[in-house]
Amino acid sequence: MTEANGNEAAPATGDIRVLIVDDQVLMRLGFRMVLEAEHDLTVVGEAGDGASAVALAAELKPDVVLMDVRMPGLDGIAATRQIVTADPSCRVIILTTFDLDDYAFGGLRAGASGFLLKDARPAELMAAIRGVAAGDAVVSGRVTRRMLELFGERLPEASDGVEDDALVGLTPREREIFLAIAEGLTNSELAQRFFLSESTVKTHVGRVLQKLRLRDRVHAVIFAYENRVVAQG
Template sequence: MTDPIRVLLVDDQALIRIGFRLVLEAEPDIVVVGEAGDGAAALAQSAALEPDVVLMDVRMPGMDGIAATAEIVRQHPSVRVLVLTTFDLDEYAFGAIRAGASGFLLKDAERTELVAAVRAVHRGDGALAPRATRALLDQLAPHLASAVPATASDPLAELTERERDVFHAIAQGLSNTEIAERLFLSESTVKTHVGRVLAKLDARDRVHVVILAYEWGLAGTA
């Protein structure tokens, strides 16, 4: 039996934390290991409790979710952060993704969406459907393009030809199933290639790969 997914809840509203706890702890493979009411407490709890996933509100007094996300990802690279936001394409949510979060989720998401998002982030996928992630980044691509200077060298130099194909497919928002169909591979083979791409590019997850593709000007190439 695999270990349960350890989740830390971060929100300045206690009632919201209670609601999320009730939903998540009803699942046999998820356990809530702690709660925090602001970013500073979230950072301390992440160090003390070693969660797998942090559900992070971005708008909090003191240290907000963006700053907390950046510090958690820097200090604990294995921890995945799932941002909680009120509106789609919220600038705070995007800031948190840029800071290292693996995706975002609306606070009024359905129970099944919340649970699925936690599981997706834990296994290294984005918390959004791939095309939803792409839509988010498409709208905010100018910010990404100006955020990081273009590199003169080939950022994909360490990838094999097949891994490059997989990289570009991820950047286009394709799921493993869609990549398998496009490249005439089995899904298990695609999963292996995705893992190698993440490792070689030092990418946290698929969302990070999409961001890197935009930063390197490779999102529209094939």
């Protein structure tokens, strides 16, 4: 395994390969200790700045990148954009000390699959990593709705006729699911609203994302507002 500091590390054995990016050595060490205690997670490298993160992501091909945003040189948002552009299968989780700040939102717009506060509990961190590795997004319905409340003024308002153009190709049920995703509903909430099993909901969500060529449900929400599919309340 290669690290930004040049030190060698033990061979990777876990199923999910993780790259840690943070300019604070102690923060990286803390994340490493927590992750390496899990049998299915392996830290394949560390980087202390965005440029190193981009280089290591290209070299090591991690499944998930834990990305700090405020770093010297290339920041986490720019690094996220470059990593995701080069390898769309790589999932990035933005790490921030501020709940729902410009950096977190910018990271999502750059292609991250979610964001997490640095003081999140270990169980939350593990669930986030495993979730994005499985193709989910790490932003709860509550957080999604709050994000749109804070930044909705940057997005266009709904107008007649745009919805049909944006959602062409979706079945009526898929359209209903998509609009509910845009409200920030979780899979369990979708299941309750439409009287479906969660497995059926997951199937519908997967088809919606595939047809609209979206990475995950977070970007489905952003897509909905940017394309004026739903009005900002």
